[in-house]
Amino acid sequence: MTKPESKKSGMAMATGKCASTAVSEELINNGSVEPALSPSCQEQGTPTKPRTMKQMSRESLSSRRNTECEVFDDGTNTFFWRAHTVTVLFILTCALVYVTLLEETPQDTAYNTKRGIVASILVFLCFGVTQAKDGPFTRPHPAYWRFWLCVTVVYELFLIFILFQTVHDGRQFMKYIDPKLGVPLPERDYGGNCLIYDPGNTSDPFHNIWDKMDGFVPAHFLGWYIKTLMIRDWWMCMIISVMFEFLEYSLEHQLPNFSECWWDHWIMDVLVCNGLGIYCGMKTLGWLSMKPYQWQGLWNIPTYKGKIKRIAFQFTPYSWVKFEWKPASNLRRWLAVLGIIFMFLLAELNTFYLKFVLWMPPEHYLVLLRLVFFVNVGGVAMREIYDFMDDPKFHKKLGQQAWLVAAITVTEFLIVVKYDPNTIMLPIPFFIMQCWILGILLILTWTLWRFFIRDITLRYKETRRRKQEVPADRDRPLGNGSTSTPSGRSKLNGSSEPLRQRKS
Incomplete structure (x- = not known):
């Protein structure tokens, strides 16, 4: 495990003596205060060396980073950042030796099968955490994001396994994960009586509102707050939020779960839950874009307050890049933004259709684990997609996490199509x-x-404007009172030159 901050810190600390001595005493105490240039540096300025062509070409190629916050890092390489590949290998070997020599193997075939699969997954995760390729995120630790990359691979392999089973075997296989699964469950209908104030119920006339206030209301808010941190654009978030409500209207004839009251669609979901989540997410994005990114080693901070603050900031990004999607700039970016919106909506629909075809209740922990999984991998995938769109010279291929998330979304949809084609192929109403x-x-x-x-x-x-300007240039009087000749040559101050040279 290498420390990616050391490269960035070397670039940040190579800006000259003035910049290195510009850190104030408050930065030394807290490790999180924006550095300011010293008065001598502000008045005299730092002497700049002539830049080579290689440096200028690098700056021109990295122009997309103009929205990235500058980072100050003292380059402290602590135990937390050092490589531990040998340590992990030693611990893994000791665990395997214990299971082989000291533990008695049970005679239960089903139990041994489950334990063998889990052990195989754990060994793969150990390999990935220590050896996998780093992604764009480094906080709180690169190993954390490598772990979720390996979980993504495991989940995609699990989906492929389910896809290749028969419908009955695939649903019954879920009993190996939880014996309560594999049983058809009725879907809850959120429609029905849509009166906000029900005068027929004298004890609680607002019972329809309280019935809709379940655990999914804070889940909607938290989900859209995190999606806003992933997408980092207000317009795209609002478009996806509104489009999903239209999808629920369009597909409520297939899943009863999509049947909701009009005020549940547009007031509780779009305005209250989704809108409030997007608003809080945009405020958090504004704070992250303005926050100074200055990092010190924990043991270099003398005060306890500064140490606690540094530990808390470890769970914030190492640097910040503001996403500027610019969908109308060219056709490639427009099609890419449409593809991102389509994949987001498809992943949202898969949440409802998967639990419907695999007979999982909405409150089951597997449904929650899938959402937690997408929360951790979605941000990395969006950053890799943005890098791929914004600068194909640097990123000539799609990022590994983005590739896997796209493959997972498509595989989930294929499982839905295979396990319940009758529901998917139900005819859509004509007006929809x-x-x-x-x-x-x-x-x-x-x-x-x-x-x-x-x-x-x-x-x-x-083209028409240029053609109209050519006769005007020919008839324009020159400095000595004469007009330009048809040959395109004239004399001005005793010298002759072609007309096109004078225009240039």
């Missing part, structure tokens, strides 16, 4: 189909106008 066709046509029309028709029109207007 008309709405979706109209929306798709509007998107296609805007795409054609923005990236094809508009560009052709602008090029045609520019």
Whole structure:
């Protein structure tokens, strides 16, 4: 395990003596205060050396990092950051020796099968945590994100295994995970009586609202708060939030769980839960973009308050990059943003359809574990997608976590299609189909106008403008009162030069 901060700290500390002596005493005490230049540096300025062509080319290639916060790091390499590959290998070997020589193997075949699968997964996780490739995130520790990368691989392999089983065997296989599974469960209908104030119920006329206030309300808020931290864009979050409600309207004939009251859709979900989560997420993003990223070794901070603050900041990002999606800048980014929105919506739908086809109740811990899994891998995947879109010269291939998340989303959908094709193929109501066709046509029309028709029109207007400027340049009087000759040459102050050279 290497320490990725050492490279960044070397770049940050190589900015000259002025920048290194600019850290105030408060930074030394707390380790989290923005450094300021000393008065001598502010007045005199730091002498700059002429930059080589290689340095200038690197700066031009890294122009996309103009929104990344500057990082100060003293480069302290503590025990927390050192490689422990030999230690992990020794502990793993001792555990295997204990199981082989000292522990008596039970005679239960099913138990031994489960234990062997779990042991195989744990060995793979140990290998991945120590040897896997680092991702874009380093806090709280690179090993944490390598762990979730290996969990992603294990989950995708599990989905592939389920996909290759028959419908009956796949559902009964879930009993090996939890004996309570493998039994069809009725879906809860959130629709029905949609009166906000029910005068027929004198004891509690607002019972419809209280019935909808279950554990999924804070889950909606927390989920959209985390999604906002992943996407880092207000417009994309609102579009995904509203589009999912339209999907629930469109697919409530397939899953009764999608049937909700109108005020449950637009007031409780979009405005209260999702809207409040997006608002808090945007406020957190603003704080992270303004926060100074200055790191000191824990033992270099003299005060206990500074040590506690440094430990708390270990769970914040090492640096910050503001996402600027710019979907209308070119066709490639527009199609990429549409693909991101589509994959987000598909992953959301998979949450409901998977528990429906695999007979898992909504409150089961496997459903919760899947959401926790996507919380930890979604942020890394979005950062890798943004890097892939923003600078293909640096990132010529899609990131490993983004690739796996896309594969998992598609595999989950294929499981849903295989296990219950009748539900998926239920005909959509005609008026809903008309709405979706109209929306798709509007998107296609805007795409054609923005990236094809508009560009052709602008090029045609520019060509006409240039053609109109050429006769005007020929008839324009020169400095000695004469006009330009058809040959394109004239004399000005006793010298002759071509007309195109004077224009340039």
